Amino acid sequence: MAVELDRLPGVGSATADKLFEAGFTSYQALAVATPGELTNTADISESTATAIIQAAREAANIGDFETGIEVQRQRDQIGKLRLLIDEADDLLGGGIETQSITEFYGTFASGKSQITHQLCVNVQLPENKGGFRSRAIFIDTEDTFRPDRIDDIVRGLPDDVIVATMIDRGIEGDAADEAALDELVEHVLDRIHVAKGFNSAHQILLAEKAREIASEYADTEWPVRLVCVDSLTAHFRAEYIGRGKLAERQQMLNKHLHDLMRFANLHNAAIVVTNQVVTNPDSFFGDPTQPIGGHILGHNSTVRIYLRKSKGDKRIVRLVDAPNLPDGETVIRIVEAGLKPA
Numbered sequence: 001m002a003v004e005l006d007r008l009p010g011v012g013s014a015t016a017d018k019l020f021e022a023g024f025t026s027y028q029a030l031a032v033a034t035p036g037e038l039t040n041t042a043d044i045s046e047s048t049a050t051a052i053i054q055a056a057r058e059a060a061n062i063g064d065f066e067t068g069i070e071v072q073r074q075r076d077q078i079g080k081l082r083l084l085i086d087e088a089d090d091l092l093g094g095g096i097e098t099q100s101i102t103e104f105y106g107t108f109a110s111g112k113s114q115i116t117h118q119l120c121v122n123v124q125l126p127e128n129k130g131g132f133r134s135r136a137i138f139i140d141t142e143d144t145f146r147p148d149r150i151d152d153i154v155r156g157l158p159d160d161v162i163v164a165t166m167i168d169r170g171i172e173g174d175a176a177d178e179a180a181l182d183e184l185v186e187h188v189l190d191r192i193h194v195a196k197g198f199n200s201a202h203q204i205l206l207a208e209k210a211r212e213i214a215s216e217y218a219d220t221e222w223p224v225r226l227v228c229v230d231s232l233t234a235h236f237r238a239e240y241i242g243r244g245k246l247a248e249r250q251q252m253l254n255k256h257l258h259d260l261m262r263f264a265n266l267h268n269a270a271i272v273v274t275n276q277v278v279t280n281p282d283s284f285f286g287d288p289t290q291p292i293g294g295h296i297l298g299h300n301s302t303v304r305i306y307l308r309k310s311k312g313d314k315r316i317v318r319l320v321d322a323p324n325l326p327d328g329e330t331v332i333r334i335v336e337a338g339l340k341p342a
Contacts (some may be wrong), residue, residue, distance in 0.1 A: 005030070007329045008055045010048045018042040023211035024340065028118030030056035032262050081123055081270050083115075084158070087330040087342050091319050092303070097131065098225065098270045101231075101261060101300060104289035105275035106307035111315045111334050112274035114143040115307075116228040118339045119272055120192050121153045123226040126168045129161045133168070134191075134225035135217060137210045141197040141234050147189055154185045156337020191222060200235040200252060201303070213266045225269045227260065232273040233293050248295045257300040314342055 004027070005016040022041040024030050030038075030053060038049035056062075059244035078205065089095050096102050096119065104112045120138060125131025138145050157165070159175040166173060166180060169187050173180025193213055197203035205228075214224040233253070238250030251320045263295070264271045275297065291297065298304070304321040318329035331342035 010052050015042045023213045027056045027060035031060045031062040054092050070324050091330050093325050096270045098268045099264050100302035101271040102127045102275050102303045103301040104305050110307040116230045117149045132225040135222050136192045136226040138194045141227045143229050144305050145194050151185045153338035200239050204256050227271050229273045231273050254296045
């Protein structure tokens with residue numbers, strides 16, 4: 001890729017190597033970058049960075065107007081990652097969309113982390129079983145990722161899904177074969193890339209590092225098609241306290257979300273983020289629970305889903321906002337075997 005970058009005006013071999021190491025491995029990645037990002041990465045002037053980006057846009061054919069037909073062709077490439085619960089998948093128009101950010105928000109123990117774990121398993125399933133046959137990246141900011149939970153979810157998949165996935169991976173056995181199940185769990189865990197984010201700056205850095213992982217596997221039979229951030233807002237909420245820090249917090253959060261959205265578009269990946277909530281004391285009617293992050297998160301999240309605890313293991317899944325779907329809700333159960341129909 002570095003050789004291709006050399007062909008752009010203003011990009012020598014040394015600059016190309018720096019850009020490549022920073023994750024700018026294609027014309028498309030450069031085309032959607034900002035001059036500031038290239039300036040900080042490759043130690044070049046802002047005018048040179050602007051020229052490089054413009055040349056990359058022309059080479060990648062990005063930034064021009066398109067007809068609605070062309071947009072529809074691009075939309076046809078979008079994948080739908082299923083939850084494997086018919087009612088919930090129907091609510092979401094077929095599943096979690098790629099090339100978009102899907103936000104799940106709710107109170108403590110409402111099931112947000114359970115959904116991210118389930119999706120890290122589902123994304124690896126064969127396409128005819130609702131998955132993408134792809135890898136997942138999990139950015140863990142609240143110490144929520146548990147390998148044993150992945151184990152439970154894999155073993156809790158429907159028998160036909162387990163068998164199809166075993167066949168796909170060349171594992172001999174069936175849904176009752178413990179040795180084969182152990183091997184399948186190991187396969188699944190090996191394709192989930194987990195990193196703990198220790199503060200908001202580190203969290204943003206991990207999102208950038210995710211591009212390197214995705215580039216590494218982009219041309220393999222197991223590309224990266226899912227990024228989970230659990231939770232998106234915990235560090236920002238803890239570090240930027242008070243109204244005096246609000247503008248800075250929102251600016252950093254906005255950059256982080258744009259980095260994630262760029263990843264989604266470049267790799268045709270689904271971005272799933274979880275979000276904390278706050279209770280609005282001024283609300284006298286209805287549910288006072290509101291997601292944090294303000295308008296920045298509201299505008300950047302393509303789909304917003306509110307999770308609410310119900311009786312026992314039941315959770316109410318409410319679609320709050322989506323550009324092409326009506327509001328609605330359904331009920332799921334969260335059990336030892338993962339997400340199941342109510």
